[in-house]
Amino acid sequence: MRTARLTLKHRSAAAGAKGAPMRSSSLKRFARPPLASLAVVVLLRGTAVAEVPGALGTVPVPKPNLAGFVRDEAAAVALGKALFWDMQLGSDGIQTCGSCHFHGGADNRLKNQVNPGTLHAATTFEVAKPNATLTAANFPLHKLANVEDRLSKVLFDADDVVSSQSVTLRKFNDVIPGQAEENCTVTPDPIFNVGGVNVRRVQPRNTPTMINAIFTFRNFWDGRANAIFNGVDAFGPRNPNARVLQVQADGSVVPVSVAIFPASLASLAAAVPASNFALACTGRTLNKFGKKMLSLTPLAKQWVDPTDSVLAPLAKSCRTPGARGLTRSYVTLV
Structure with a gap:
């Protein structure tokens, strides 16, 4: 061919x-x-x-059949948007999905945005040190003597990754119902530190834009967010033990397997809350994350635009100028 x-x-x-x-x-x-x-x-x-x-x-949005899972689609959309932007998601009560997807769906921050290549056990920073601010002089990461000749002499090459800062390295102990910040113990970070003081870790892969990600068959750079959502984690049918609880007609609850397709974004969303390179202290589970969020007022730390296309009807700012958060709880939205 x-x-x-x-x-x-x-x-x-x-x-x-x-x-x-x-x-x-x-x-x-x-x-x-x-x-x-x-x-x-x-x-x-x-x-x-x-x-x-x-x-x-002109392409139809690929939506799975959620009739057996979602009773109120409008409430589900509001729940998803609130969770995406809520600073209370992070174990530190600050970090959220939107922290890394704020600018055109991607990350335009310059400070502390370099990973040394931890996916292949690299620990030496070549482009910029932890907590440094990137400048134009740091690019490109692969520099040629003649930019128009890919076979010309390589002047500089680094396996560093320009990505997104997230949370500091800490060990998860437990959530504190009603509080955004969790009970975690500082763990000395041998890589992301300045003078022995932990700084925010930087994710090992560049953060892509989430805009139009619904059209992506699989998600994450390595494709591990399966197109089939098993209701539990990112791995779809590759995890044969994944089960969710289903309420029966007699009121009893039994574990069942589910296969929701196409739903790679759901697979992705199930993985991020437990990642200590994204939102969590090391060891936080999805169940603990859910327990905390159900005890909190959505977006309690943030002012919600009273003209927001989804959250405006629920925004406290619509009733009281300057007020933060939503009028509904996460329990109600769920």
């Missing part, structure tokens, strides 16, 4: 007579304005085939 640009001078059996130039009329069945310039032409056995992606706005 070879790839080539589609031009009027291209000769192909698909153009008509053997050796004849392809006429402009032959392009009509390949090009669909306004994205004709994005056409990818694949030449297979002398036949030109063009794949033209359509506008994303």
Whole structure:
């Protein structure tokens, strides 16, 4: 298989007579304005085939059938948005999903944003030290003598990752109902520290934008957030022991397995709250996270815009200017 640009001078059996130039009329069945310039032409056995992606706005949002799980979809949407932005998610009562997805869905912060490559056990910082502020001089991470020649001499190369700072390294003891900050014990961090004092850890992979992530079949850079959500963790059917509790007609509760598809974002969301590189003290479980959040007022530390497209009807600021949080509890939203 070879790839080539589609031009009027291209000769192909698909153009008509053997050796004849392809006429402009032959392009009509390949090009669909306004994205004709994005056409990818694949030449297979002398036949030109063009794949033209359509506008994303024309693609139906892939939604799983949640009839057996969600009673009130509007409440579920409000719950999801509140949790995403709520600073109380973090074990420190500060860090939230939105901390790393604030600017265009991604992270534009400059201070303390470098991981030395911990995924392959690297501990030496090459681009910038912990808690340092990045500048233009720190880029690119792979520097060539001639930027237009990939085979030219390599002047600098680092396995560091520019990513997102999160929480400091601490051991989880327990949640304190009614409080955002959890009971955790400081653990000396041999990597992310300045003068022996822990600083916020930096995640080992760059934070991608979450905008339009609903269209991603799998999530996380390594794809471990399975497209099939098992109701428990990120691994879908790869975890055969995953069970959720289902209330029966007689009021009893039994553990059952579920397979919700497509739902890789749910798989992702089940993994992040327990990560000590994202939100949690080491050892916090999803159950403990849930116990804490159910005891708190949603977004209690934050002012909610009274014109918010989802949360405005629930915002305390709509009733009392400057008030923080929502009028409903997490228990009610759940």
